Amino acid sequence: MRFVGTPLAGAYLIEPEPMSDARGFFARSYCEREFASHGIRGRPVQCNISYNIKRSTLRGMHFQRPPHAEAKLVRCTAGGIYDVIIDLRRDSPTFRQWAGFELTSGNRNALYIPEGFAHGFQTLADDAEVFYQMFSLFEPDSAGGVRWNDPAFGIVWPLANPIMSDKDRTFPDFDGFSL
DSSP: OEEEEOSSTTOEEEEOOOEEETTEEEOOOOOHHHHHTTTOOSOOOEEEEEEEOSTTBEEEEEEEOTTSOOOEEEEEEESEEEEEEEEOOTTSTTTTOEEEEEEETTTOOEEEEOTTEEEEEEESSTTEEEEEEESSOOOGGGEEEOOTTOTTTOOOOSSSSOBOOHHHHTOOOOOSOOO
């Protein structure tokens, strides 16, 4: 695996390093020792799948508040997504900044998202599937979000007129809090 730093402190794009032969390839997608060498401690404790029927489906921007803040490793296993993260850690040099990454079943990249980030994505194809490895258990009382198009962040989404849940569409604007 290659760990590629992103513009946001502590977040990594993780590229597989396939070993190929006539049958296809083999690539490691997670190794606790390699993650630890990049300052990423802990291990996944929960895995989730998000299946999205239509192109332009937007999910986010979600987070979990402390003491149940969650780190996650996100990979697109079918189709493609534009994955977006926002740094909501007040003590971070990249506080309130966002970054977006194209994750597809073809590039097989994953995105490591540290605790204290909001996360969301927009599907770039019909029948897109996303696989999450969560480093904390989901705690409904700690779940929250910020509005996907809040001008405080200025996220540029690739597709207009997203398909969204009412919950995601009506998250509040950012009011200066931090995680």
